[in-house]
Amino acid sequence: MEILTVDFFQRALAGGLLIGITAPLIGIFLVLRRLSMIGDTLAHVTIAGVALGFLINVYPIAVGLVFAIVASFAIEKLRKAYRGYAELSIAIIMSGGVALASLFFTLGMGYNTDVVSYLFGSIYTLDTTDLYVVGAVTVIVVIGISVFFKEFFLLTFEEDAAAVSGLPVKWLNLLITVMTALVISTAIKIVGALLVSALITIPAACSLFIARSFKSSVIFSVVIAEIAVVVGLMVAGIWNLAPGATIVLLLIAMLILTLLAKRGFTA
Template sequence: MEIITADFFQRALAGGLLIGLTAPLIGIFLVLRRLSMIGDTLAHVTIAGVALGFLTGVYPIGMGIIFAVFASFAIEKLRKAYKGYAELSIAVIMAGGVALASLFFTLGMGYNNDVVGYLFGSIYTLDMTDLYVVGAVTVLVAVTVFIFFKELFLLSFEEDAAAVSGLPVKLLNMIITVMTALVISTAIKIVGALLVSALLTIPAACSLIIARSFKQSVVFSVIIAEIAVVAGLVIAGVWNLAPGATIVLLLIAMLILTLVGKRGFTT
């Protein structure tokens, strides 16, 4: 249990708690808008940015954020161009992200082991710079959701009604997509690009089963994510397991228990 008091574990716990707040906070809106797969897309694009960061000697997470934000603008542009096929934008950007990541992997064979940490998560390697970046994104996301909560609520359930009521739908769509890009690009070092979408979607999936209102679903999704992060880090630290994978498996277990409990309660 000595690992829990170690400095690197304390940094990991702080970073995990911050992402445990922002990921489900954004994820609930994505799930309701049927954009769950956008997490995987932006994660792949972020990995391309991280790889380029290692290749050029630029702060990897910073480069990943730049790539993810630009990709979020591209997704919104394509969604407007193909209104009847919104998921097409996600597929196109994901393909581009994977292609760029593969290209940068080929150009920089020497740093590939470092990039692998971003694929599967390397939360124990978080430094103070990483925490400052994650903290800044957390504050930005939390404040944005608080300010535009009612507007995002209406947008998530009925975009056409939001437009008719005079809301700036284009701006709100861009805000939620950019916020998603920021959260994912800062979360990949914590849970990994291959697992980050689980932190966006599974807490929301659990909360939608048990919540009786939208506000409850937001609160429950954050609580569920934080429980999984803390328990996952402790279990992974004590038994020397992969922290990102442990967190995601705990989330899946919580979802299964929620589904079983709900079914048992209703029968």
């Protein structure tokens, strides 16, 4: 267990544990609202921001975060414009994100190696600034969900009833979308843009099979994510594997075991 004493691994573990809180907290609401693909969409937009950050020599995660927040506003605007086709807004923004990322890749050929690390994750390269950013986002998300938990609950299961009851549905939708953007923009350096949606959706998918209430499903999703992060990092560190991929594959294995156990109990 010597790896636990190494600075870069301690930073990786700290960053992973923080994302292990925020990603499933947001994920449970997105999954139940059938907005799972928003993770991939904002991840692609964030990569475009990261590529621009390298191109103009500005802190990449900060630029990616700005891109993700702007994209979250655009998604909400398009969701209202295409009320009957909400998923269309996700497809439009994803297309724009991929196009911008491709353009910035072409303009900054010398930075492509650095940007690619954000596609697959580079948790071992987290520095103190990264941890401060991830920590700040964690505080924002935890406080936001704690304060508006009942409102988000009603919004998730009955948006029309929430509007009739006088809740500011527009602002609540925007708040949860912006928090999603914050989580994804900080998570891509940990698990990578191509894998970040797995950390958002799979813990939620597991918890929904075993939880008996909404509140317990939120708790279970966080616990499952944290187990996957800790065990995944340990396995990846000991066996010299890709940490992001190891965490995601472990989550998939946990989902399969959950499904098999559920089938066994109901058989």
